[in-house]
Amino acid sequence: MKTWLRELPKVELHLHIEGSLEPELMFALAARNHIELPYASIEEVKAAYDFSDLQSFLDLYYLGMRVLRTEQDFFDLAMAYFERAHEEGVVHVELSFDPQAHLGRGVELAIPFEGLRRAMREAEQRFGMSTALIMSFLRDRDASEAMTVLEKASPWYEVIDAVGLDSAEVGNPPAKFAAVFERARALGIPRVAHAGEEGPAAYISEALDVLDICRVDHGVACLQDEALVERLRNSQIPLTVCPLSNVRLKVVETMVDHPLPAMLEKGVKVTLNSDDPAYFGGGMLDNYVACFDAFGWDQRVFKQLAGNAIDVAFMSDARRRELV
Ligand code: HPA
Ligand code: ZN
Numbered sequence: 001m002k003t004w005l006r007e008l009p010k011v012e013l014h015l016h017i018e019g020s021l022e023p024e025l026m027f028a029l030a031a032r033n034h035i036e037l038p039y040a041s042i043e044e045v046k047a048a049y050d051f052s053d054l055q056s057f058l059d060l061y062y063l064g065m066r067v068l069r070t071e072q073d074f075f076d077l078a079m080a081y082f083e084r085a086h087e088e089g090v091v092h093v094e095l096s097f098d099p100q101a102h103l104g105r106g107v108e109l110a111i112p113f114e115g116l117r118r119a120m121r122e123a124e125q126r127f128g129m130s131t132a133l134i135m136s137f138l139r140d141r142d143a144s145e146a147m148t149v150l151e152k153a154s155p156w157y158e159v160i161d162a163v164g165l166d167s168a169e170v171g172n173p174p175a176k177f178a179a180v181f182e183r184a185r186a187l188g189i190p191r192v193a194h195a196g197e198e199g200p201a202a203y204i205s206e207a208l209d210v211l212d213i214c215r216v217d218h219g220v221a222c223l224q225d226e227a228l229v230e231r232l233r234n235s236q237i238p239l240t241v242c243p244l245s246n247v248r249l250k251v252v253e254t255m256v257d258h259p260l261p262a263m264l265e266k267g268v269k270v271t272l273n274s275d276d277p278a279y280f281g282g283g284m285l286d287n288y289v290a291c292f293d294a295f296g297w298d299q300r301v302f303k304q305l306a307g308n309a310i311d312v313a314f315m316s317d318a319r320r321r322e323l324v
Contacts, residue, residue, distance in 0.1 A: 005288045008302060009091040009323055011309035012273055012284050014217050014240035016136075016166070017074075017095040017116065018065040019276025020081040029067035029076070038063070049279055054198050054249050055168055057279060062101055069107060074115025081277075082123035082131075088285035091323060092313055093123075096134035096164050099149050100141060109149070113156045132314040134192065136164035137180060139172040146180045150187075157187060161314040164217065165193035165207075173199075174207040181211040190214055190314065192240075196221030197251060201228050208237065215240060215312060220251060222268065223259050233267040238312040242275035243294075244287050249280075255294035264301070271309040 023045040030037045039045045051057040068074060078095065085093055097112050120131040135153060137146035153160065163184045165177055174193055181191050195207040197218035204221065205228055207213050219239035222228050232239070241260060246252045252259070263270050272291065277283040282290070291297060310323045 001292055002285075002289055004299065005292065005302060006089045006285055008089060008288070008306055010089055010284050010288065010306050011092040011271070011313050011323070012085065012090050013094050013215070013238075013271055013309050013313060014242055014273035014275055015081075015093060015095050016061075016276050017078055017081065017097050018068070018101070019061060019280075020278050021064050021068075021077055022080065022278045025077065025080055026064055026067055029069075029073050033067060033069045033073070035067050035069075037067070049248075051249055051279075054251075057249055057276070058168060061276065061279065065098075065101060066105060068102065069105075069111075071111050071115035071118070074112045075119045078116050078119035079122065082119065082127060082129060084277075084283060086123070086127040086129060088283055090129070090284050092130045092132075092310075092315055092319070094132040094134055094161065094314060095120075096136045096166070098136050098138060098166065099153070100138045100145060103149065109152055109156075113153075113159070117159055130315050130319050132161035133159055134162045134164045135160050136166045137177060138167040139165050139177065139194075140168040143177050143180055146177060147183065150180055150183055157189065160189055162190040162192050162214075164191075165195075165211070166217070169194060169197055169199040169203065173203055175210045178210050181213075185212055192217055194218055197246075198249075201225035204228060205231075213237075218242065218246075218251075220246060220259050220263075223262055223266075229266050229268060232269070236269045238269045238271055238308060239263070240273045241270050242273045242280075242287070244282055244290055245275035245280045247280075255290050258294065260291065261295055269308050269312070270305065271312070272305050273309075 023042045123129045191213045192215040193207045193213045194217040196204040201221045201224040216239045243258050272287050274283045
């Protein structure tokens with residue numbers, strides 16, 4: 001089954017490219033950029049990745065990404081991920097990045113945009129992969145800062161496939177970003193948002209109502225609200241679920257407790273994704289295999305999940321036809 005899952009053409013819709021930074025590359029970039037890390041060895045980094053919740057992960061995620069300073073760093077980061085994803089049978093990747101986490105360190109917008117774009121073009125040429133770019137806003141920072149970033153990103157509007165919303169969820173409800181997402185809508189930029197990861201089902205409804213999003217990132221809290229489940233089933237608005245992430249951040253206790261089977265049972269359009277593969281113990285293939293080990297799904301279920309992602313990906317119709 002693992003061989004079959006590797007060969008299944010998979011589509012990744014929820015990936016923070018900064019969360020694909022493996023400890024080995026973190027050390028190499030720290031040396032290249034003369035940045036001190038608070039870790040003595042790669043083993044020490046790995047030992048530190050023992051998270052109690054989302055915030056405990058975010059602290060190390062923002063710490064690790066300090067080694068990313070130049071366009072070449074972002075290129076190397078994304079290329080390393082594309083190589084691994086290609087080996088795992090991933091045929092389309094939508095990478096999100098957090099410009100505010102870089103601007104705050106003096107890394108101007110052009111650096112991630114140009115480095116990531118160059119890697120995306122190279123992955124398309126070398127691996128025949130398709131790719132898309134999502135610019136995410138940090139919800140634990142002021143909405144006015146997100147608005148400034150959106151305006152500053154105007155030279156790249158053509159290459160932004162969507163804007164997103166991530167970081168610490170509880171206490172930072174979607175409505176805080178109503179004006180920013182309204183501006184993105186006016187610019188014709190599609191919108192996605194993390195909702196219902198650690199936050200309540202009400203944040204999912206609010207993100208749909210106020211931010212007019214076309215996809216929900218995570219959304220595992222939807223089962224708390226029957227009316228919302230009904231709405232998600234009827235609208236077929238997709239959820240980008242990240243099972244290994246949910247286990248590592250203690251959103252669920254173990255894989256077998258994960259609500260994915262219940263979500264499928266209720267007819268919600270779910271997809272499988274890796275979120276931050278360097279921090280959560282695996283990429284796309286590991287997430288698929290973990291679901292097989294926990295739920296024993298047959299090939300039909302995995303084909304449906306991969307097919308759901310193809311249906312809702314930011315890709316051309318010609319590319320979609322190639323993949324179905
Ligand atoms: N949740 C919220 N914000 C994030 C995550 C996540 O899993 N990964 C990177 N930023
Ligand atoms: Zn995420």
